[in-house]
Amino acid sequence: MEKELYLAAGCFWGAEHFLKQIEGVTFTEVGFANGTTPNPTYQQVYTDTTGYAETVHLRYDPLRVSLHFLLEMYFKAIDPTSLNQQGEDRGTRYRTGIYYTHPDDLPLIQYVMSVEAGKYGLPLQVEVLPLANFYRAEDYHQDYLVNNPDGYCHLPVELFAYARNNRDTATLQKCDTYSLLLRQAKTLAEGEADLIALMANMSSLLHESLHFWWTGFYRVVGEELLLGPFQGPVACMHIAYGRGVCGTAWKEGRTLVVPDVEAFPGHIACSAASRSEIVVPVRRQEKIVAVLDIDSKEYSTFDDCDRFYLEQLVTLLCSAQ
Secondary structure, three states: EEEEEEEEOOOOOHHHHHHOOOOOOEEEEEEEEEEOOOOOHHHHHHHHOOOEEEEEEEEEEEOOOOOHHHHHHHOOOOOOOOEEEEEEEOOHHHHHEEOOOHHHHHHHHHHHHHHHHHHOOOOOOOOEEOOEEEEEOHHHHHHHHHHHOOOOOOOOOHHHHHHHOOHHHHHHHHHHHHHHHHHHHHHHHOOOOHHHHHHHHHHHHHHHHHHHEEEEEEEEEEEEEEEEEEOOOOOOOEEEOOOOOHHHHHHHHEEEEOOHHHHHOOEEEEEOOEEEEEEEEEEEOOOEEEEEEEOOOOOOOOOOHHHHHHHHHHHHHHOOO
């Protein structure tokens, strides 16, 4: 399981070297993103007439490092208030930008941007856009600081050590907990066909193992979601098709990860204490029969680790006989 991201952070020599030190980053290459000239050369991009930004394309394992952690590290390597300049490097090719390839990543990117913006008295100058195009730079630019240890870099050497020494321990520990939980869930589900009984035990197992604020299921009954087995405070009893996070996940038939529920269009405030949420559709015989809904009192609690294991859990739930 791998995901990808494209980050513009000034001169791509140092940016690549910084990002490749982060545990969980499995691949890096440098190139040019979101410009207008087909197959640009470095010399063309250097003129600042092609619209490209020097960019690092990276792949990462979301079960070892979260997108949230990667973005937090990225902001440690840039001045996000500087327009078209990082260090002494000036020009539109040195602008900062986060270019994503999957729209599901956008809510988290926007949330992290809002947190970072709160740290400064100036607006951020970081582009957030879908990736339009990317062209790999010439070979001599790849792993430049590995091949040229004394080569130019606008980033301090101490930053590379910082990236090497800071692991995303929260994601690693959470995924370990989920892995154990999944084995327990398989034992609980063995030989049990009653879906409501399974929902009750799975709610309890998740709630006790990961200490979520609210954990439970809404069952599809007619044209609405009806509250099912859950752990936590009193909740909404009925949710209409397409309403709120739960109703939208049902309508779209996909897992929704919401870092800030107040930013979700049409959010239903069953409780003012809820800050972030994940909802996973439950299918039996290709039909959505329920959704698993988990809420947290903290922002940005859920990520691809949660998505990966919770989707496995509901698959197990639905295949139980």
